[in-house]
Every structure is written in C-alpha cells, then in structure tokens.
Amino acid sequence: MEGSLLPSIDLFSTMSSIALPALDHNQRIIHIEGMKKLISSWYNGQTLLETYIFPPDARHGNLTTAHSRDNIPMIDLGGAEGGDQTYKIQKILKPSQEFGFLQVVNHGILESLLNDTMGVFRELFDLPEEEKANFYFDDPKKNCRFSTSSGYFDLEDVRFWRDYLRLPCHPLKECLQQGPQQPRLGLGTAYFRDELCHNVTLTVNHYLPCLDPSLTLGMPKHCDPNLITILLQEGHVNGLQVFKDGERISVEPISQALVVNIGHQLQIISNGKLKSAEHRAVTSSSHSRTSTAFFIAPSDDCIVEPAEALISASNPQHYKPFQYKEFFINYVMKQGKTEVY
Numbered sequence: 545m546e547g548s549l550l551p552s553i554d555l556f557s558t559m560s561s562i563a564l565p566a567l568d569h570n571q572r573i574i575h576i577e578g579m580k581k582l583i584s585s586w587y588n589g590q591t592l593l594e595t596y597i598f599p600p601d602a603r604h605g606n607l608t609t610a611h612s613r614d615n616i617p618m619i620d621l622g623g624a625e626g627g628d629q630t631y632k633i634q635k636i637l638k639p640s641q642e643f644g645f646l647q648v649v650n651h652g653i654l655e656s657l658l659n660d661t662m663g664v665f666r667e668l669f670d671l672p673e674e675e676k677a678n679f680y681f682d683d684p685k686k687n688c689r690f691s692t693s694s695g696y697f698d699l700e701d702v703r704f705w706r707d708y709l710r711l712p713c714h715p716l717k718e719c720l721q722q723g724p725q726q727p728r729l730g731l732g733t734a735y736f737r738d739e740l741c742h743n744v745t746l747t748v749n750h751y752l753p754c755l756d757p758s759l760t761l762g763m764p765k766h767c768d769p770n771l772i773t774i775l776l777q778e779g780h781v782n783g784l785q786v787f788k789d790g791e792r793i794s795v796e797p798i799s800q801a802l803v804v805n806i807g808h809q810l811q812i813i814s815n816g817k818l819k820s821a822e823h824r825a826v827t828s829s830s831h832s833r834t835s836t837a838f839f840i841a842p843s844d845d846c847i848v849e850p851a852e853a854l855i856s857a858s859n860p861q862h863y864k865p866f867q868y869k870e871f872f873i874n875y876v877m878k879q880g881k882t883e884v885y
C-alpha cells in the first residue's frame with residue numbers, strides 16, 4: 545500500500561502518533577475480539593443478522609420515489625462569476641435556507657487529490673485484519689478509531705450497516721485566518737474563528753453490499769449535530785438521501801462535487817435562518833460505497849447561541865444558549881433524535 549499513499553499524508557503514522565502506543569499481547573487480543581463486530585469481519589453475503597433489521601417505518605422504502613440530483617442545488621464556484629464573493633455567498637445562502645444541503649463544483653481542490661484521498665481510504669478498509677486491529681476501538685471516546693455502526697453500541701436499538709474510520713484533523717484556525725474578510729450571514733468571518741470551529745474530524749464511512757437493503761440502513765435518518773459538514777461521495781454509487789417536505793431526495797454523486805450540509809449548530813447560530821436537513825444513508829445489494837465526511841464542530845466548552853446580529857423584533861431569539869458538550873451528549877443519548885425546531 546505504501547506506493548499508493550498520498551505523498552503528503554502518511555495516514556498510518558498520523559494515526560499512530562495520535563492515538564496509540566504499541567499494543568501488548570492482551571490488548572491485541574481485546575482489539576481482535578472487538579473487531580469481530582465489523583461487518584467486514586463477519587458478513588459472508590448469505591445471512592443478515594436480526595440486529596441489523598430496522599423497524600418498517602424507518603426502512604429504505606422504495607428508491608424510485610427518491611428524486612434525482614436536480615432537486616439538490618448545485619453551485620459552481622468557478623467561472624467568471626465565481627470570483628465574486630458576494631455572488632458566491634448569495635448562491636450558497638439560498639439552498640442553505642431552503643434545503644440545508646447543496647453540492648459545490650469547481651471548489652478549487654484538485655481532482656487528483658480527491659481521487660487519491662478516496663483511493664487511500666478505500667484501501668484502508670481492505671487491509672488485513674491484524675493491521676486494522678491496531679486501530680479498532682469500541683470506545684467512542686477514542687478520537688482515532690476503526691469501528692462500526694454508530695460506535696455507541698450500548699445505546700443502539702438497531703445496528704447501522706457501516707464500518708467506519710474516524711480521524712481527528714488539524715485545527716482549522718490557520719485556514720480561517722486566510723482569505724477575504726467578507727461578512728457571511730451578516731456575521732464577520734471572525735465570528736466563526738476559535739471555539740465555534742475548534743473540532744475538526746474526518747469520518748470515512750464504508751458501506752458493504754448488503755443481502756437485503758430494504759431491511760437495513762447505513763445510517764438512519766438524522767441531522768448532523770455539528771456546525772457544518774463537507775462530504776465527498778464516491779463517483780458512482782447512490783446512497784445519500786435528504787428529506788425535504790416529507791419527500792426523499794437522492795443526492796446522486798457528481799464527479800468532483802462536494803456535498804455541503806448545515807448542522808444543528810449553524811441552524812441555532814443563524815437563529816433558524818439556515819436549516820439542518822434530515823438525511824440518511826441507504827445500502828445497496830450490489831456495490832460497496834465509501835463516503836468521507838469532514839465535520840466542523842464547536843469545542844466541548846463552547847457556549848452556542850443565536851448570533852445577536854440575527855435577532856430582531858421580527859425574528860426573536862429562537863434558541864437558548866447551551867454548552868456544546870451538553871448538546872452532544874443529549875444527541876448521542878437520543879441516538880440523533882434531537883429536535884431543535
């Protein structure tokens with residue numbers, strides 16, 4: 545695998561430096577035992593365990609009723625108009641208010657970098673068990689881990705049909721200091737520095753083909769608890785669905801496009817101006833699918849509240865201040881069924 549790693553990212557040395565001293569014999573046995581929970585470890589394509597079967601009202605449903613990508617706005621950040629910041633902001637704000645979801649193309653990230661990154665992540669899921677065992681954890685407090693389902697096994701009623709890899713990323717702070725100081729949402733860029741964008745993690749979701757996708761879900765309906773999510777889908781396999789006005793919209797993968805979605809915190813900070821949309825990942829009987837989600841979230845201690853500039857007599861404050869850690873614990877305890885409306 546060495547030859548295929550991105551030149552600038554040695555994921556394994558990054559992972560080991562973040563999370564792990566070498567495992568001793570007993571720890572290795574514990575990791576290898578835990579690893580049996582990974583779908584890739586036990587699934588033989590012949591049997592579907594009952595623990596993965598969702599109740600009928602949550603299931604996949606009829607895919608043909610999911611609309612095509614035309615329903616999720618696509619924003620072209622390149623071209624002549626793309627250089628104009630005000631134009632870009634307006635283009636982004638509208639779908640963020642209506643859908644909570646959009647796709648962007650011509651975002652400036654090299655095609656080869658996106659392809660190589662996805663390639664490396666796919667390879668990680670194909671590694672031999674002994675290598676994956678080093679990074680397997682049942683403990684959701686481990687920032688860097690291979691795991692499966694939601695990762696919060698004790699709280700789950702039904703298991704999700706996904707294995708995943710989670711990696712903390714370097715602070716975004718430096719990146720946010722750069723670039724034009726343009727107001728977004730009527731708030732200066734400084735508003736989103738420091739605590740509000742403190743935690744950045746990458747989750748690589750890997751959904752194996754499943755015997756009966758009508759019974760299982762890669763990820764059930766949820767809104768993301770964080771501020772904003774940027775997601776890269778693999779080139780050819782459908783799986784992400786967004787809910788709007790009671791209908792499912794299938795977010796078809798578009799080559800090189802990034803899917804951007806508003807999380808709960810941005811809905812709250814914008815005092816309801818932006819919407820965090822419910823979405824889910826469905827499975828396929830014929831193809832595996834890999835998606836990479838980049839989650840930007842506040843620090844644990846950050847107090848989140850609607851921005852004062854967005855509160856007015858005609859739009860009074862909709863949400864009370866709270867600590868992000870409390871919100872997140874509540875979100876996990878309720879398995880994502882947290883209402884902020």
Ligand SMILES: O=C(O)CCC(=O)C(=O)O
Nearest residue numbers: 749763768784825835837
């Ligand atoms: O795999 C996908 O397309 C969706 C993943 C997702 O919703 C999440 O990781 O929160």
Ligand SMILES: [Fe+2]
Nearest residue numbers: 766767768823
């Ligand atoms: Fe999500």
